[in-house]
Amino acid sequence: MADQSPASFAGRLRQRAEAHPFAVIGLLALVVRLATMPLVPAPGYMDACYYYGVAERLYHGHGFTENIIWAYLTPPASLEHPADPYWMPLQSLAVWASFAMFGETFRAAQIPGAIFSSALCMLAAWCAWDLTRSRRCLWWTGLFAIFSGFWFPHWVNCDYIALYALAGAGALVLTYRALRDDPRFFVPAGVCAGLAYLTRGHGLLFAAVMPVCWLLAKWMEPGRHPKSARWLIAGLAAALLTVSPWLAYYHLAHGAAPSPVLKLMFQRDFNDLYFYAQPLDLGYFLNQTHPSPDWGLWPLVKFKLVALGLNLDLWARPALFFLAPFLVVGLLAQSLWRRVELLPFWIYSIGFYLIISLVFTFPGIRGTTFHVAGTLLPFVLPVALIGLDTTLTWLNHRFRPDATLDRHRIYTLFAFVGALALSAVWTEGTVRFWRTHDDAYRAIAAKVVPLVAPGKAVMVMDPPAYYYAARRPAVVIASDGPAAAAAAARRYNVQFLVLEARGVPPTFVRFYETNAAGSPDWQPAGEPLRGVKLFSLRDAR
Secondary structure (H helix, E strand, C coil): CCCCHHHHHHHHHHHHHHHCCCHHHHHHHHHHHHHHHHHCCCCCHHHHHHHHHHHHHHHHHCEEEEEEECCCCCCCCCCEEEECCCCCCHHHHHHHHHHHHHHCCCHHHHHHHHHHHHHHHHHHHHHHHHHHCCHHHHHHHHHHHHHCCHHCCCHHCCCCHHHHHHHHHHHHHHHHHHHHHHHHHHHHHHHHHHHHHHHHHHHHHHHHHHHHHHHHHHHHHCCCCCCCCHHHHHHHHHHHHHHHHHHHHHHHCCCCCHHHHHHHHHHHCCHHHHCCCCCHHHHHHCCCCCCCCCHHHHHHHHHHHHHHCCCCHHHCCCCCCCCCCHHHHHHHCCHHHCCCHHHHHHHHHHHHHHHHHHCCCHHHHHHHHHHHHHHHHHHHHHHHHHHHHHHHHHHHHHHCCCCCCCHHHHHHHHHHHHHHHHHHHHHHHHHHHHHHHHHHHHHHHHHHHHCCCCCEEEEECCHHHHHHHHHCCCCECCCHHHHHHHHHHCCCCCCEEEHHHHCCCCCHHHHCCCCCCCCCEEEEEEEEEECCEEEEEEEEE
């Protein structure tokens, strides 16, 4: 008779887990994600609300359109216009597909992120195995990827972070497989690079990494893979083929105008993103137009230096900060930095770091670096764990020669408890902010929507969040002042300007405090909620 004891069952379960570790890690990650989903009540911030809104309109047959304006980088001709001139479409398509299968709910919108982030955990575990051939490193990397601290709540939101991390990491892994094993891997690497671009515009860097890595590999090993050039070209062609439908759509919907992303090079402050009347161009950046005594060579240099410091979290965050010293140890102690497997990681991360710090400075320090750093988890985590083991081995040799492997296990467990605590604390704070933001816009919508005439819009701080709460059109407050906001309001048929005490733009502080006293364009229109003031145009009909 077969042994039915609990010990026997646990033994068989462990054997199956050892036989299929990546599947087990992926399944465990998915269970954790599904269990975490109810903690997130709503998209909760601009990016996630935007993707949800576009997916919803797509689901209801309106195509890739939107009836909000979240920035005036390329002012649309009308309030309802083609979507995604700035943000990319793939995340909205993923949410739309989930709506088609599970119905139009926020829970359905969360499912793609749960799946993509679970696949990322499997990829991280596979990278650990490929780098170390250590099952211990494989399992710990997978567990750290599941409880990855700062990204833990984002994996189950409907923003792009999980999809971009998976597509980008896939492009980097396949690129090193092309360099090390078989150049034919350049083709799927190109597809992943294309998918990363369709998720976030700077995914274009993953395609650029491929030829740079190929050139460096040819320089380091001249005789390796003599026919690899044709597969590199095929990979770049695959990337172009992947993005070509979107490029065709973009040309038809938005014309031949360059991407509005390029204007962000000329910001002097983050709020410049929401200019309406003031052009965001080189003349403004050089202080030739709209000159300010607070801007010049030294402020420019200072901001770039600050950005270079702050954006070091591109590597520190995937190491959960407290493992960052061990990342350095892991790279240096075993010369891992020379491994071909890490070459794409270095090229991409250093290139992105320099571009986001020195060119697109303000988007980087206000979130872009954090949003994309999850791509590096499959590389940073195993190297940091190698560094932790290396450090413990040295300490044992120096101070405890009789110590066993149990000491390594105990301290790795302590680090994992730290990851659990960080995930819990960060999730609580992030979810509280999302809930507060969503509640605020639901309260505003409940009071303002009945006052807005049919066909009219409102001007608010976060149009995607207002749309999610009210399902009504909205435009963003023009950050270059009340006069510019009035011009935008007349153009887009805005009835009310809504100012919230918790987020008054700097150019509206006096306007808010004095209830538009002396403004030739605006007049008070009530205070439906404490701290929320409405203003209407003086010449409105």
